[in-house]
Amino acid sequence: MNSSNTRRNFLKKSALIGSGISFAGAIPFETLAKEAKHQNKLPAWKGFNLLDFFSHDPNAGRPTKPRYIQWISDWGFDFVRIPISYPSYLDIDRSRPIRPDEVLNFDESRLEKVDELVDRCISKGLHVSLNLHRAPGFCINAGFEEPYNLWKDQEAQDAFCAHWDMWAKRYKGISKKKLSFDLVNEPFQRQNPNDQHSPGGLVDVADYHRVAKAALDTIKSVKKSRLVIADGNGGGGIAVPELADLDLAQSCRGYHPFPISHYKAGWVYKDPESVPPVNWPLIQGERILDIEEIRKYYAPWKALVDQGVGVHCGECGCYNETPHEVFLSWFGDVLTVLKENGIGFGIWEFSGAFGVMNSGRKDVAYEDWYGEKLDRKFLELLRAQL
CATH class of the missing domain: 1.20.5 (Single alpha-helices involved in coiled-coils or other helix-helix interfaces)
Structure with a gap:
């Protein structure tokens, strides 16, 4: 020397x-x-949702191929969110609606399947966010019956806490740097829970606060350092400053404006083919929606960050019926605004209609990637944010 x-x-x-x-x-x-x-307390994780346990029927899940996890890691992403329908890991009769006496019938063999996915993701350096997409007494999706209402019934709240107690104890040994809990997907109050097109809106904030605090206290009693996240109200997109007194981060959505992100989506529109064409910027009457509109949309989330609440965008992306160039132009602006605010993202699915792989778009020249159909333009748009 x-x-x-x-x-x-x-x-x-x-x-x-x-x-x-x-x-x-x-x-x-x-x-x-x-x-x-203005520093976001949450890391700006970037990655994807994995839908292995998204269905209430464990035999109808969408298993994540091990090579998908490898590619996510190799491409520089560091985050996966695992939305789970709680009946998928129960031992129950799925030919009929679930009963209150069955909601804690945990099936160890099915729980071990979740363990395997969590372990595989963590082993590749990915932070895992475990989310109850369908919880005892609530799911934003329709098509099934719950025996009670999470936002109103104490019995439902007790069951909800019991599930989080189970997960907290099961994963007590995993660091908060590697694993977080996302309490319940997209709180929403629908007039008819069994009708996907039934109108609805905000969950009463006092009810949300009570349920979130009970689950948070349950989790923290097992591991005080566990990172816990609450989704935005009204379907995930509305910031909840009323929860700021709790030790909770919050999760926003990247679907605004909805006519772009969910263009012709059958679960949104009764008659998808009647939906008018879209472009970006989007013209709605005398309004022109552009990147400034997106900045306005995220202003309440920026206010939470400024207040010291960690914020992450747990779900975002675009259904495959939106013209590809419109999608990329719009989503590039969404990513720009999220980055301006130090907010990371989780694309709704890796492989499928919203994904970078096998999305089924009719206007994309897919790249053959080891036998899979890769949307290279979408992937590179995401990687530019890393």
């Missing part, structure tokens, strides 16, 4: 550090405090 060169390098680095301190010292403390205030 050349000692004179080493000394010169040390002096050079010391001068740079010293100048940095002097520069910082010239900045008013209020300015520095303001900048620090």
Whole structure:
């Protein structure tokens, strides 16, 4: 080692550090405090949702191929969210609606399948967010019957907490850097829970606070350091400052405006073919929706970040009926705004109608990727954010 060169390098680095301190010292403390205030407390994780346990029927899941997890990691992503329908890991009769006395019939063999996916993802360096997409007493999707209402019935809340107690104990040994819990997917109050097109809206904030606090307390009693996330209200998109007194991060959505992200989606529109064409920017009457509209949409989430609440976008993306160029133009703006606010994202699915792989779009020249159909333009749009 050349000692004179080493000394010169040390002096050079010391001068740079010293100048940095002097520069910082010239900045008013209020300015520095303001900048620090805007730092998102959650890492800007970027990745995908994996739908292995999304269906209430474990035999109807969409298993994630091991090579998918490898590709997610190899391409530089660091996050997966696993939305779970709780009946998928119960030992029950699925030919009829679930009964209150069955909601805690945990099936160890099915729980081990979740363990396997969690372990595989963590082994590849991916942070795992475990989410109850369907919880005792609630799911934003219709087509089944719950025996009670999570937002109103104490029995449902008790069952909800019992599920999170089970998961908290099961994964107690896993660091919060590797695993977080997302309490319940997209709180929403639908007039008719069995009709997907039934109108609805916000869950009463007092009810949401009570249920979230009970589950949070349950989880923290097992592992105080566990990171816990609450989804936005009204289907995930509405920030909930009323939860800011709790030790909860929050999860927003990247589906605004909905006519772009869910264009001709059959579970949204009764007559998908009657939906008018879309473009970006989107013209709605006298309104022109562009990137400034997206900034306005995320302003309440930015306010949460400024308040010191961690924010992540747990779901985002676009259904495969939206013209590809429209989708990429719009979603590029969504990603820009999320990045401006230090908010990471989880694309709704890796392989499928919203995914980078096998999306089934009619207007994409797919790249053959080891026998799979890769949307290279979409992938590179995402990787540009890494």
